[in-house]
Amino acid sequence: MSELINTLMQDARVWQGHRHNKTTQPAEPTGYQALDNQLGGLGWPRGALSECLLDAPGIGELTLLVPLMQRLSQDGKTVFWLNPPHTPYAPALAREGINLDQVIMIHTEDKGDFLWTLENCLRSPVTGLVMAWPGKLAAREIRRLQLAAEAGSNVCVLFRERHYAEQNSPAALRLELEPEHQQSLKVNVVKRRGSWPGQRCSLAIAHRASLSHHETPRVVQGPWPTAAR
Amino acid sequence: MLWLHLHFPHLLLDHIRRSGENVAALAIVEGSGQQVIQACPAARDLGVKAGMRLKTAISLAPDLGIVRADQAQETRILEDQALWVYRYAAHIVLVPPNGLLAEIGSLQRLYGGLPAAWRTIEEVLHERQLNAWLGIGHTPLAAGLIARNGMGECTSDTAQILRTLGRIPLQAAEFDTRTSTRLKRLGLSTLGEVFGLPPAEMARRLSPETLATIQKIQGSRADPQPPWQPPHHFRQQADFVQDIERSQGLLFPLHRMLSELEKDLCWRQQDTDCLLLVLQHRNGEPTHLRIRTSGPEHRAEAFLSLITLRFEQQALKAPVASLRLTVKRFLGREMHGGQDLLGESQDLNEAWHTLISRLQARLGENALKQLAPTDDHRPERAWSTSDVRRSNRATIAATGQLPCRPLWLLQGPQPLTETPKAWFTGPERISGGWWDGQRVHRDYYIAQLNSGQLAWVFRDMREGWFIHGWFG
Numbered sequence: 001m002s003e004l005i006n007t008l009m010q011d012a013r014v015w016q017g018h019r020h021n022k023t024t025q026p027a028e029p030t031g032y033q034a035l036d037n038q039l040g041g042l043g044w045p046r047g048a049l050s051e052c053l054l055d056a057p058g059i060g061e062l063t064l065l066v067p068l069m070q071r072l073s074q075d076g077k078t079v080f081w082l083n084p085p086h087t088p089y090a091p092a093l094a095r096e097g098i099n100l101d102q103v104i105m106i107h108t109e110d111k112g113d114f115l116w117t118l119e120n121c122l123r124s125p126v127t128g129l130v131m132a133w134p135g136k137l138a139a140r141e142i143r144r145l146q147l148a149a150e151a152g153s154n155v156c157v158l159f160r161e162r163h164y165a166e167q168n169s170p171a172a173l174r175l176e177l178e179p180e181h182q183q184s185l186k187v188n189v190v191k192r193r194g195s196w197p198g199q200r201c202s203l204a205i206a207h208r209a210s211l212s213h214h215e216t217p218r219v220v221q222g223p224w225p226t227a228a229r
Numbered sequence: 230m231l232w233l234h235l236h237f238p239h240l241l242l243d244h245i246r247r248s249g250e251n252v253a254a255l256a257i258v259e260g261s262g263q264q265v266i267q268a269c270p271a272a273r274d275l276g277v278k279a280g281m282r283l284k285t286a287i288s289l290a291p292d293l294g295i296v297r298a299d300q301a302q303e304t305r306i307l308e309d310q311a312l313w314v315y316r317y318a319a320h321i322v323l324v325p326p327n328g329l330l331a332e333i334g335s336l337q338r339l340y341g342g343l344p345a346a347w348r349t350i351e352e353v354l355h356e357r358q359l360n361a362w363l364g365i366g367h368t369p370l371a372a373g374l375i376a377r378n379g380m381g382e383c384t385s386d387t388a389q390i391l392r393t394l395g396r397i398p399l400q401a402a403e404f405d406t407r408t409s410t411r412l413k414r415l416g417l418s419t420l421g422e423v424f425g426l427p428p429a430e431m432a433r434r435l436s437p438e439t440l441a442t443i444q445k446i447q448g449s450r451a452d453p454q455p456p457w458q459p460p461h462h463f464r465q466q467a468d469f470v471q472d473i474e475r476s477q478g479l480l481f482p483l484h485r486m487l488s489e490l491e492k493d494l495c496w497r498q499q500d501t502d503c504l505l506l507v508l509q510h511r512n513g514e515p516t517h518l519r520i521r522t523s524g525p526e527h528r529a530e531a532f533l534s535l536i537t538l539r540f541e542q543q544a545l546k547a548p549v550a551s552l553r554l555t556v557k558r559f560l561g562r563e564m565h566g567g568q569d570l571l572g573e574s575q576d577l578n579e580a581w582h583t584l585i586s587r588l589q590a591r592l593g594e595n596a597l598k599q600l601a602p603t604d605d606h607r608p609e610r611a612w613s614t615s616d617v618r619r620s621n622r623a624t625i626a627a628t629g630q631l632p633c634r635p636l637w638l639l640q641g642p643q644p645l646t647e648t649p650k651a652w653f654t655g656p657e658r659i660s661g662g663w664w665d666g667q668r669v670h671r672d673y674y675i676a677q678l679n680s681g682q683l684a685w686v687f688r689d690m691r692e693g694w695f696i697h698g699w700f701g
Contacts, residue, residue: 058682058699062636078581085637089698090600090612092634104617105598106588113592124584126577179681209675209683209700210633211653 013193025172025193028155031067035187038199039173044068045193047153048172049146053162053190057085060185061177063208065157066096068129072155073099077128080121081105083114085133102128115141118156119148127154134158139169146170165190182206231334231343231385233318233350234372236362237310237327239267243359244306245296245468247485255294255470258283262297294470303327305466313357315459316496317349322369322454328376330369330454334385347383366390368448374402374420387448394446395421408439420446463493463556472511472548476540479508479552483536486554487529499559500525504532506554510547518543523589524582524619525560531583538590578619585617602631606661607669608638608697632657633675635685635698642695645686649676656688675700 011025027042036043044050054061069079079102081088094100108114114134121130122145137145137160149156158171165176174190174197183206189199237243241257246269254272256265265286268277275290287293303326311321311329320332333346340346347363354361364376367387371394375381378401380393397420399412412435417423423431423443432440444450467482494500502525506518520535588597598614605611611634633654655674662669671687678684683700 056680056682057637057701058635058678058684060683060701062701066636076577086699087612087638087640088600089608089634089636089638091602091631092636093600094602095631095634096636100600100602103600104585105600105614106592107596107598108592117588117592120584120587124580126581126584183677183683208636209653211675 026153028068028071030064031071032064032203034201034203035064038187038189038201039192040195044155044157045172046155047150048156048193049142049149049170050155050157050173050175051164051169051171052157052159052175052177053165054159054177055162059177059179060183060203060205060208061159062088063205064177064185064187064203065129065131066098068155069093069098069103070096072128073102075128077102078126079103079128080130080132082118082121082130082132083107083134084131111135111141115144118145122148122152122154122156124152127152130154130156132156132158134160139167143170146172183209183211230332230367231337232366232369232372233331233333233346234324234364234366234369234376235310235314235329235331235350235354236364236373236376237307237329238360238362239269240306240310240327240359241296241298241303242267242269244309245470247358247467253292253294253470254290255296256286257296257298259298260300266298296468296470300326302468308460309465310359311457312459312493313353314350315457317346317353319456320454321457323457324373328373330372333365337385343385344383366394368445369452369454370442370446371448374446377401377403391424391447392421395419395424397421399423404439404442408435411435463490464553465489466551466553468551469549472550474545474548476545479540479549480533480537482552483554484529484533486552487532490532490554490556491527491529494527494559497559498562500527500562501556501559502526503558504536504554504556506536506552508545508549509551509553511550513547516546521586521589521594522582523585523617524578525562526582526586527562531586535586535590538587542591581619585619589617606659607667608634608659609641610662610667612638635683636701637699639697639699642687642697645684645694645696647679649684649686650679651677653677659687673697 025042025048026046027044028046029036029043030039052061052064073079074097081103084105088103088105090100093103106117108117118130118132121127145156162176165174169191171191173192176188176190178186178188180186180202182204184202184204186200186202189197191197239257242255245255254275254277255269256272256277257267258264259266263283265277265281265283266279268279272290272293277286277290277293283295307323307325307327307329311323314329314331315321318331318333318336322330324330333343336346337343340349343365350363362376362379362381364372364374364381365384366372366375367390371390374397375390375393378397380397382389382393384390399409399418399420402420404412412423424447428440428444431443441450445452465486467486473479502522504520506520508516508518510516518539520532520539522531522535526532585597594616597617599617601613601615603611603613653675656672658672660670670690673685673687676684676686684696685698685700686694686696688694
């Protein structure tokens, strides 16, 4: 019995308010030191679901995952994009040093296929990372995905709308993403295993558009509102 | 030379009983549908006999499964048998309608003697649930006669074989009616007595052809047999007495056929990546199902799980009367074990192919795509999709060489409806496509919208502003 309790404690499955346990669960570093620090020095949990909650694309949500994609694809692990809302732009991915041979984009027709595909990807040993845009999911379905994620040891990131932050979810890590001044990204930890949530950090990722915030805008000549051509 | 003859007394019956799960009483009727020519043990227990009229048989056994004999089908089934016998013997001759001849004399050393070779064949027959009568003879005709009369003995002694042949009664010696009658009128009753006649007299009194047959049986006249060549493809067919209405019912015969395929592929040392299943219906067009795997494969379970997935997606459009599995494309087998040059183990490679095949089987082949940049300045043409393929080439990361592009590209440009709150780099003029009619003439800017999104916007020739991508 005590052995069981010890195991639960070590895996940080039983949450203890008074103590900050260092969890032993496997994880992949995010590639952003500031974020890793907020996540107990670990990063993206492997063999568990992570959720990124955001309002609209274009605030740096992919840039958050670029270091991981880069590392996994170069190690020969496959990166799946499941039902992305827009086209992942191949020249930009290549520019980031992501091995496109390892990137597979999947589109599914209905939700049954979506869950089935995601489960299969999660259970396979060839998968490194699955990025999925599920739309609306019932709690039961997330639970099913969480179990599938536990069967494998891959990173799975679900991108969902920000208002889901108020609902609870079995995902192991939940991050709320918001844009901040100077094109940086504010990350708010809504939930994580083994510790209190509520950590915040700001990641300077203006480099995604080749901008650096010390520089003044490099627009050669403002947009010409009345120019005729 | 020593020949082994395999005589299948009721091959069609065995073939059909093998394809079905529940074996009820079965009878094979002749082409016109009047007479029973073969009956299975269950039917025989009910009193159905070969040679009985079909009406009598049905009144004895009301739920008798009836299969009409078909010559083309019998030939095909016989060839299927030759296919597996070919794994044990090299020189095979088909003896239609239901016999196979194999040269066995040269195989004695391989199997360690004639009894061992005999036993091997008997074991395989048992494993395949086939009934066959074996006979060994020093000539092809002798082996055939002994086998068909059920007098087979495991011996290589010519004198012994001739003694056995001598005991065969004239009616069973397969002469034509006229010769048979004449021999009987001469007062002969067994084949041994015919062997005793002087050859010159036999040719004069009977006919030169009869002499030739006798000499071929005895072995004093050459009887060359052209060897059968195995086909370069794999084909198996299962025929059902009762039509199968649910795809679940097809899995049992499929499992047997696929393990047959696995054995065949192992024996060829080859793999395949494409199976063709043809489901024949009683009425209407047959259904063709093409099962593809994403890589070379030979395991029966892998094929079966793909086919199961396919059946889940696609219901049967009509009851199935027969099922045919064909494989025409064979691929050389890759080396097993160890790691390849790039440190990738076979297991992962296989797991990759398994996953992709599964996904493609359920979602369709177009659901999975790989991305690649293309050489074009126009953003919408600077990328392309391709079918998923496993490649191990290491791409050289040309970081910094490429221009700055957003990670998201919209399916098509969308009108910009608000004034961005901040402008960054720009304009980057992209102009091209005059050569193929897809003219693009735009100034691209990076701008931040009020919602905080970093957008890739452009202004085209007609002064319209559009969003073309997000810096995600």
